[in-house]
Amino acid sequence: MATAEDKEELLLSCRYGDIEEVQQFVVKFGAESLEGARDENGNTALHMVCANGHGDILDYLLPKVKPDLLICRNNAGSIPLHWAALNKHLSIIKRLVEYPDGPGPLSINCKNLAGRSPLAEAELSEWEEGALWLTSKMQSEDSNNEAEEEISADDVRDIEVEIQDADGGVARMTLSSSKDKSS
Structure with a gap:
């Protein structure tokens, strides 16, 4: 069983991009131990990876964690997508939103305790590229919902x-x- 010190080391490895240490943690303690690792602010391994743009670690972790971890909130109510948007990591937001087992574009509307969604965080940090991409995914999701309701372009x-x-x-x-x- 992973100790508090082991979990702290995991989070630091996720923050600083040390994939080998993350892999060793998973081998030693199992993937289920990833979900119990949180810092004093409630941040998970995914929060750390997404905030710092470590795509290699995100790709390694996504198939190993429960999809709920993608929308796990820290003490400020932010999910990993908030952190990726705030720190302008386009490849990370794409991986999170497009992950087949995740919540998809629905996560774009998750609001933190400050009342801001990941899209709002991108806008507040004046990151037009990310805001436009997130908006396009929301519109795409809306288009998919309309298709499910059998509304065609002719209508x-x-x-x-x-x-x-x-x-x-x-x-x-x-x-x-x-x-x-x-x-």
Whole structure:
């Protein structure tokens, strides 16, 4: 069984990107021990990896942990995706949102105790590339939901999209179906 010191070492290894130490921890204590490792702020191994952009460790850990760890909240209510967005790690947010066994685009709307989603964190850190990617995944998810409801492009001429930022500002845009563009 992993001691508090072992778990602290794991978290430091995740923070600083020492994949060999992370692998040794898993071999010695088992993947289930990963889920009980938290620092004084409630951060998990995934929080540390995502905050610091260690894609190799994230790729190693994702298939070993329960998908719930992807939406596990720290003491501030933030999930690992918040940390990746705040620190502008595009490859990490892509891995988290697109992980097949994870919550997918639904995690983009998770709000922390400050009331901010990962998208809001990207906007507040003035990271346009990440905010645009997250927004595209949200729109993609909305499109998938519409397809499930059997709504086709022929049924919809214009789609009004509103996105609220962290400061309460609202951006609006109209998407027209391809049928309208050709007319």
